[in-house]
Amino acid sequence: MQSLEPFYEKKLTCIFCGKPFTTLRVRSRFSIPHQIDTDFCPYYRVGNYNPHFYYVNVCPECGFAFSEEFSDQFPRGSKEVIHAQITKQWIKRNFGQVRDIQQALESYKLAVLAASIKKEKNAILAGLCLRLAWLYRIENNAEQEKRFMGLALNAYEASYVHSDFAGTSMSELNVLFMIGELSRRLGQYQKAVLYFSKIIQHKDAKDNQNIVNRAREQWSVAKEENSHSRG
Template sequence: MQPIEPFYEKKLTCVFCGKPFTTQRVRSRFSIPHQVDSDFCPHFRDGNYNPHFYYVNVCPDCGFAFSEEFSDQFPKGSKEIIRFQITGHWTKRNFGHVRDIHQALESYKLAILAGSLKQEKNAVLAGLCLRLAWLYRTENNTDQEMRFMGLALNAYEESFVHSDFAGSSMSEIDVLYMIGELSRRLGQYKKAITYFAKAIEHKNAKDEPKVINRAREQWKVAVEENRQGTTQK
């Protein structure tokens, strides 16, 4: 009996140019984290693989990078901008094999650029920036981790204001929690306390007990950090 490989090939069609290509995915049995941080960043032991290395799909032909959260709708004029800014400068290469950390990081930066030019939802851009921050955390690159956490925070705040998380995998309570937790991690404790409280007091709180319990725990952490007088950023 042949051993099961940790990776499998997935066939995709580029949402921008329409050409087919293949990419890799990690089988779930090989991507079990041994630890998950309070902002949902997973950590893996040897023998397990980080599926977030493969969250972004990169078309080898045109260079457009996207996640499964991207819509297939392009605002008027955006395709021309993408063609000029991305495809016009693209050196054809294949991200469809097993990726190292450098290729994973590059795939996210390509997707953030593509999503920004496409005017993708703030919730989608926030998710990309957050996952990129996670990858930098695993590399102990604190400066870049903080940079992309800050961009994720800004995008989640915009998503909350415009309610553009509707139709995504996130609820309003999820968004409030993420604003609170990223604010806390960036040293903005008063803002964190405010947003955790908004989540806890939300009208639908009883429907989402897991995230509400987590929000209560992190509210206590943020209150204590603020009490200790750590400089408000």
């Protein structure tokens, strides 16, 4: 019997130029993390593959990079800017094969640029920056990890203010948790405590015990870290 490959091909159509292309995805049985950080950064053992390497689709024709959470609507004038800033600069190459960490990082940076020009929802931009921070954490690049955690935090805060997480995979409680946890990781302990408290006191708290329990734990951690930082 033929053994199952870790990857499978997915056929896509570029939402910018309309050209078809194929990209890879990791089969779920080959992407089981053995450890997950408090901000949901996963770690994989040898023989398993990080599906976040393949989260971003990169069109080999025009260089537009997008996730499946991107809207296929483009604000007026954005297509011209994308053409000038991405497609005209693009050196054709294929991201549809097995990716190493550098290709994964590049795919996210292309997607962050595309999302910014396209004025994609803050919640989606935040998710891209967060995953970039995770990849830099795996690389032990603390400086770049911190930089992208900061960008993710700003985007989650904007998402919370404008409630633009509606229609994405994020709920209000998820967004509040990410603001709290990223604030804590960036040493902004009082802000972290405030946002974890918002979850505990939230009107939907009783229906979301899992995230409320997690918020209580991280609230305690942030309080302790805050007292240490003052001491």
